[in-house]
Amino acid sequence: MTPLLSVQGITKKYGAHIGCADVSFDLYPGEVMGIVGESGSGKSTLLGCMAGHLTPDAGKVVFDTRTDGPRDTLTMSEPERRMLGRTDWAFVHQHARDGLRMGVSAGGNVGERLMAVGERHYGDIRDKAIDWLGRVEIDADRVDDRPTTFSGGMQQRLQIARNLVTGPRLVFMDEPTGGLDVSVQARLLDLLRGLVRDMGLSAVIVTHDLAVVRLLADRLMVMKSGRVVEAGLTDQVLDDPQHAYSQLLVSSVLQV
């Protein structure tokens, strides 16, 4: 089977400092990869390189495109990459306001990607937006409200709806539960797990929260100082960590 995403030797340096070094992995359709580590471990740099927000110094990010099969997204033209970014790829930011238009209604936020790919029927767009609000447990009567009137948890759910409405084949998530209250986190995690299962989503999730990967990720990579120190099935890594650093991480000795 062809991997949906094949990350090969990604390296990003900031001067002499290593952001991430020689990271490789394959992600197959329907799989969720978790990337864990402390802040400064390079996991966010890696995510930025994969999603096209940062330009790595070396490596390839090969995506199995619908039309042309596997292509290195780093050498794609910018229009192609941006098109991917609003069709087959989605990116859920840690802070909802980075991923939402705060001056636009919830319906407009969810509808934007549909309009970006050419949908021109207001009634259809609105129906799909309302359907998606329902899927992320936001009442239909909030469709015309701006996200500024939403709680933090609702904003994050709205961001997820906005990203998933076009049925992306790959979702990048950066600390999707970060900054939320514990009870709100739990509800969001349940929701995400349901969506991943029902839609068969493929995703790469970067987090410092082991509860997130325990619940969502099929496989796990542990990063430290820009390098992957351990990788494997999530349960294996969490229940029987081999690398000393993974052991510290799992035992919660580290303040991550």
Added chain:
Amino acid sequence: MTDQAYNFAYLDEQTKRMIRRAILKGLAIPGYQVPFASREMPMPYGWGTGGVQVSAAVLTPDDRFKVIDQGADDTTNAVSIRSFFQRTAGVATTTATREATVIQTRHRIPEEPLTEGQILVYQVPIPEPLRFLEPRESETRKMHSLEEYGLMHVKLYEDISRHGHIATSYAYPVKVEGRYVMDPSPIPKFDNPKLGDMAAIQLFGAGREQRIYALPPYTRVISLDFEDHPFEPSKADHPCGMCAATDSYLDELIVDDAGGRMFVCSDTDYCEARQAAGHIGKDNGGKGAA
């Protein structure tokens, strides 16, 4: 007589050449916003300094110049721009649309169809149609170059969700030749259909924002809309009280202390010409007068 303290039409020849290059580029790429080095003009921004610079660059001594402000030739703004070019270029002026070779306008397109050989110069306050949702200039530039215009429909979507219909009635966005999305300046959407397939050259100048864009004659211009909320040019549903015209854009005037209203053509030249030709509205002693 031309005031000899100035070069013809105030601007020096080098500046006019720079502006003409921007205009030619704009005509070559209809709807594309061309940056230009806007000059200080002896009038404040908001008084149409962009339009004035474009007019200065296209005027020749043989031209006949008309200025309208919301359709009228006699507002302070229109009078001052007209007298500016009388003084600095010595050009003939007129209020008659068909006699003018260059027409500078704020907020209207004349009712009388323009013809080949005429130039219509628009004063533009905000040239960027994507600005209201995307404040970053670097990003809007990229959206134009990559034809990423979904955001324009988000604006219209918001309109419908809030008002039940597309409430944008001025500066209604258009797509030019199937390529660039353009702000037609704050003309009423009633005027939008005149933008397309026009025989005259249309030039748009934004002074503060330093942008020029253009529509060459007979350009395809489509107003954006949704399949289930099609574009509708709208006007007050009345005939003109002075000339009885039913096809012109109307201003609503309060005519007495009792709140009496009347509707009158915003295009004063059009209205006066119709009255002179014998068309009399009900507020002007015509049929159905009170």
